[in-house]
Amino acid sequence: MATHKILLLPGDGIGTEIAAAARKVIAWFDSRAGGVFEIEEDVVGGAAYDAHGVAITDAAMDLAQASDAVLFGAVGGPKWASVPYEVRPEAGLLRLRKDLGLFANLRPAICYPALADASSLKREVVEGLDILIVRELTGGVYFGEPKEIRDLGNGQKRGIDTQVYDTYEIERIARVAFDLARTRSNKVSSSEKHNVMKSGVLWKEVVTAVHAREYGDVALDHILADNCGMQLVRWPKQFDVIVCDNLFGDMLSDVAAMLTGSLGMLPSAALGATDPATGKRKAMYEPVHGSAPDIAGTGAANPIAMIASFAMALRYSFGMVDEANLLDKAIAAALDTGARTRDIGGGDNSVGTEAMTATILAALDRLSA
Ligand code: NAD
Numbered sequence: 176m177a178t179h180k181i182l183l184l185p186g187d188g189i190g191t192e193i194a195a196a197a198r199k200v201i202a203w204f205d206s207r208a209g210g211v212f213e214i215e216e217d218v219v220g221g222a223a224y225d226a227h228g229v230a231i232t233d234a235a236m237d238l239a240q241a242s243d244a245v246l247f248g249a250v251g252g253p254k255w256a257s258v259p260y261e262v263r264p265e266a267g268l269l270r271l272r273k274d275l276g277l278f279a280n281l282r283p284a285i286c287y288p289a290l291a292d293a294s295s296l297k298r299e300v301v302e303g304l305d306i307l308i309v310r311e312l313t314g315g316v317y318f319g320e321p322k323e324i325r326d327l328g329n330g331q332k333r334g335i336d337t338q339v340y341d342t343y344e345i346e347r348i349a350r351v352a353f354d355l356a357r358t359r360s361n362k363v364s365s366s367e368k369h370n371v372m373k374s375g376v377l378w379k380e381v382v383t384a385v386h387a388r389e390y391g392d393v394a395l396d397h398i399l400a401d402n403c404g405m406q407l408v409r410w411p412k413q414f415d416v417i418v419c420d421n422l423f424g425d426m427l428s429d430v431a432a433m434l435t436g437s438l439g440m441l442p443s444a445a446l447g448a449t450d451p452a453t454g455k456r457k458a459m460y461e462p463v464h465g466s467a468p469d470i471a472g473t474g475a476a477n478p479i480a481m482i483a484s485f486a487m488a489l490r491y492s493f494g495m496v497d498e499a500n501l502l503d504k505a506i507a508a509a510l511d512t513g514a515r516t517r518d519i520g521g522g523d524n525s526v527g528t529e530a531m532t533a534t535i536l537a538a539l540d541r542l543s544a
């Protein structure tokens with residue numbers, strides 16, 4: 176039986192709490208499939224800084240390179256507010272993305288039927304929502320050089336970040352978006368700001384060319400990123416797949432999260448290119464949310480974004496599509512029982528991370544009986 180190697184990197188804050196939840200779900204699938212998963216665990220982020228003085232060690236990077244999938248919790252928090260920029264917790268996450276070549280970040284925003292009233296928006300705006308943000312993840316302003324604070328010598332400093340995109344980076348993320356659109360409602364909205372950014376002009380030009388050459392059957396429209404943010408809140412169901420750069424994708428996906436009820440609901444898959452020799456690709460699965468310092472340690476974190484990220488691993492890394500569908504159904508069924516963490520409107524009857532996870536495991540038992 177094939178073994179799937181998972182590197183679990185819990186990280187900081189609620190990262191450790193949702194990683195514990197993920198372990199239980201992995202164990203459920205492992206015992207059902209007869210021991211197919213092999214889990215290694217290491218520290219990342221602030222936890223790695225505390226233990227080793229860096230945000231991720233070379234040894235952990237080696238484990239990540241050797242794994243079939245990394246499952247990442249969350250990093251960061253006030254404890255590390257004044258550590259040097261190069262070793263801040265978030266640098267560990269960025270190194271993983273960059274060094275593993277994870278250029279394609281899939282961030283699905285699905286409004287589960289039971290949560291149509293959990294969003295701050297009206298039920299009719301979000302009910303039935305199923306959109307996918309395809310975020311470019313290894314380029315743009317996150318990684319462009321120069322990136323520095325320059326002393327101008329006159330009592331002034333200059334903070335510099337550089338937005339850079341090359342043709343090949345835009346082509347490959349556009350292809351991911353078009354390919355995925357073909358498996359969905361066949362529509363891509365490409366979001367940039369060509370009205371003020373040269374990289375936006377190139378982005379629009381390259382997406383248009385890829386579309387014309389290879390994807391004439393897919394509907395494509397272009398939307399300025401600021402308008403896209405507004406349209407996501409006004410009438411999100413007009414979208415199917417949204418493709419955008421690293422920074423716009425970061426912001427638009429947090430906006431999209433609230434359409435589903437909470438940031439605690441949004442999973443993601445960060446994928447590399449498929450190696451033609453092995454048919455394999457590097458991958459990391461991570462909730463869209465962060466370490467939530469405001470609720471860390473209280474046991475209140477919603478584990479669904481993390482558990483749904485594991486469902487994406489089943490789907491995209493392990494070829495276990497039936498299992499992925501089962502887990503997605505179990506999450507919906509758990510919500511149908513009325514179980515709610517505080518972030519999705521549980522109020523005084525809220526359940527915590529452990530009880531929500533137990534409800535999902537019980538739903539898995541029921542649905543697979
Ligand atoms: P955050 O995503 O951690 O939290 C934003 C808000 O959403 C908070 O009120 C939090 O309680 C809530 N929230 C987030 N996830 C939740 C969950 N699963 N269940 C219930 N509520 C949840 O964003 P922030 O507060 O801006 O950032 C905190 C730290 O996390 C920062 O250091 C930031 O850099 C880091 N961060 C890390 C990642 C990551 O590791 N992937 C992502 C985003 C932010």
Ligand code: IPM
Binds near residue numbers: 265268269463
């Ligand atoms: C995310 C996070 C990260 C990002 C941070 C923690 C580096 O906000 O995954 O959305 O900006 O990409």
Ligand code: MN
Binds near residue numbers: 426429
């Ligand atoms: Mn973010």
